[in-house]
Amino acid sequence: MSEGKKVRIGIIGFGGIAQGAHTPGYRNIPELCEIVAVADILPDKLATAQTKWGITDVYEDYRKMLERDDIDAVSVCTPNAVHSIATVDALKAGKHVLCEKPMAMNPAECQAMIDAAKSTGNKLQIGYNMRFGSGAQCLKRAVTAGEFGEVYYSRARAIRRRQVPPSPNFLDKSRSGGGPLIDIGVHITDMTLWLMGHPKPVAASGQTYNKMGTKPGGMIGMWGTWKPEDYGVEDFASALIRLENGATIGLEASFIANIAREEFSTHLMGTEAGAFLDGYSNDITIYREEFGTLTDTKPGWLPDAGSTHGAEIRAFVTAIRDNRTIEEMGAATGEQAMMVTQIMDAIYRSAETGREVVIG
């Protein structure tokens, strides 16, 4: 891009995450970019774009929006089932793409996205925003500096007590690809793999449970109620993921579980130190043996990283303006995000077959 030019953005899918994170994220850096158009299949979302957000150019068919040559980049904020097709169409139309997580429904869809980015030379970033938290960034610096020695195990949790997103976009498997594993398990898996330096996943073994969401008569939901007959995904999953360097990750994900509270966390265990990271509060503790004793270290202060979504959007826009790679910006590349989808796919297949599934 020519120096000083603002990146011109289109948004595909104008629901919760588009209005809650992407639109404010781009609007917070007006010196770097501007939102010029929005596409959604629902006319009321387009009306909201115009009346609430002042985005006048709206499209019911995103392909019409992609025909514009004055749009440089798009955010793909649709339900999961549309991620791959919209991303491939956008890349082929000459746009850079920031696609929401999970990257896609399965590894084949991810591969199509990676291929389109490679063949067009356009940038592809996936919305794994939790990496940008100040606690995660601090731990990443510590791991990279070798403070943990060899990290051979991580315990990753994205567990909710009774927080079910009561929309078919999350509960109808044909639209979402699965339940808490693919919705929130992916976030903590990405963060954990990133902290561990992305060793290649080689196998996964897991179990999924659908014991609660379909209970006749329904259950209390902290985010509203759903019809048990519409609950088509797992409510809990547990898994063991094997990585090529011999390390493993134990993963738990739930929408519904009889537990104390919601937890998004990763616990790294290394030969020189361990650490616990609460991905929501950014609270971190590092466990070591030093000074002839066992110590638990907490930062006295962490820089305010601001919104993690805001940080990922700034990274995307900066990569385009300054022609830097997504990896250089510390954001999730297509190849990294595909590892997460390969893992989820292997866990779902393992749950079906009752056996460990080899990846790749």
Ligand SMILES: NC(=O)c1ccc[n+]([C@@H]2O[C@H](COP(=O)([O-])OP(=O)(O)OC[C@H]3O[C@@H](n4cnc5c(N)ncnc54)[C@H](O)[C@@H]3O)[C@@H](O)[C@H]2O)c1
């Ligand atoms: N990174 C995060 O923290 C985070 C948080 C929430 C959601 N998400 C992800 O964002 C995506 C959207 O989630 P949401 O909560 O905003 O859902 P949502 O249902 O609120 O919004 C999705 C929007 O996409 C539109 N849409 C559907 N098909 C379309 C198509 N073919 N073309 C254009 N628009 C289309 C829908 O009409 C809807 O307005 C999901 O993939 C979800 O996993 C990420």
